[in-house]
Amino acid sequence: MDEVEVVVAHSERATLRVGDVFLKVDADQARIDVEVEAMALAPVPTPEVLWRKPPVLAIAGVPGTALGRLGKPSTASPAAWAAVGAAVRKLHEAPLPPWVGRRRRGPDDLMTELEGECALLVTNGILPADLVIRNRQVADAALRQWTPAFTHGDLxxxxxxxxxxxxxxxxxxxxxxxxxxxxxxATLTIGHPEHLDDVIAGYGTDVDLDVIRAWWSLRSLLGVRWLVEHGFDPFAPGCEVDVLKSRM
Incomplete structure (x- = not known):
């Protein structure tokens, strides 16, 4: 009999693996609804939905291996990274989904959230002030108007x-x-800047690399405290805090 593997678990949701089946337990039904509809609409390979019985979604595993892990070198080839870039471009060029997205915030909202998060990181002694201030400056480049695309949101x-x-x-x-x-x-390449050129080669269009690097800082600043409070370690080698340090 297959063992039950806890893939990830925190107060918001949990994912379990039993053989080749993944069970996602989420009390927020809207989040599961988005996941199912997005997989149906996305023009890229996605898992097969096996069944739904709130609050559980069962999906089949996908073949192959993960592109890599944050904090560890990726063994995937440059061509594989380029292929991912091409797939992401296909997603971004697809018709927009009918919903806005759970965490879709404009530049003004992001700026307000970022200012508050930076203050908490320093006040609570989670990160040194100079590290936060420098990355806050870098993150400014991401706070601009953009043309909405069909995005994965947590790539x-x-x-x-x-x-x-x-x-x-x-x-x-x-x-x-x-x-x-x-x-x-940016989310795809955070912690793996050595593969950014490969991804962009596959993506096949001019992009503003400074904005991608700004998103590295922005995502890390917004994520560190949440990760700490939910039992993850953003201070592990190659993870979010190291990403922030690389901007110094």
Whole structure:
């Protein structure tokens, strides 16, 4: 009998694996609704939905292996990274989904949230002030008007699966919606700047690299405190705090 593996678990949701089946438990039904609809609309490989019985969504595993892990070197080839870039471009060029997205905030809202988060990081002694101030300055470049695209919203490196140089699946679509395309590219390459050129080569269009780097700082600043409070370690080698330090 297959063992139950806890893939991730915190106060908002949990994902369990039993053999080749993943069970996502989420008390927020709207989040599950978004995930199912986004996978149906996205023009890229996604997991098969096996069944739904709130608050549980069962999906099939996808073939291949994760593109990598944050904090660890990726063993995927440059061609695989380029193939991911091409897939992401296809997603971004797809018709916009009918919903805005759970966390889609404009530049003004992001600025307000960022200012508050930076203050808490310093006041609570989580990060030194000079590190926060420098990255806050870098993040400014991301706070501009953008043309909405169909975005994944949480395109972490371990949410993308490849087999050789082929993309076999992109998972975890609960944050999908209309958003900033460069945020997706930044999330994909955060902690792996050595593969940014490969991704952009596959993406196949001119992008503002300064904005992507700004999103690295922005995403890290907004994520550190949440990660700490939910039992994750943003201070691990190669993770969010190291990303922030690399901007100094």
């Amino acid at each position: 972490q490196i371990d949410h993308v699966f490849v087999d050789g140089d082929e993309v076999t699946g992109i998972i975890d679509w609960s944050e999908a919606g209309r958003g900033d395309a460069l945020s997706d590219l």
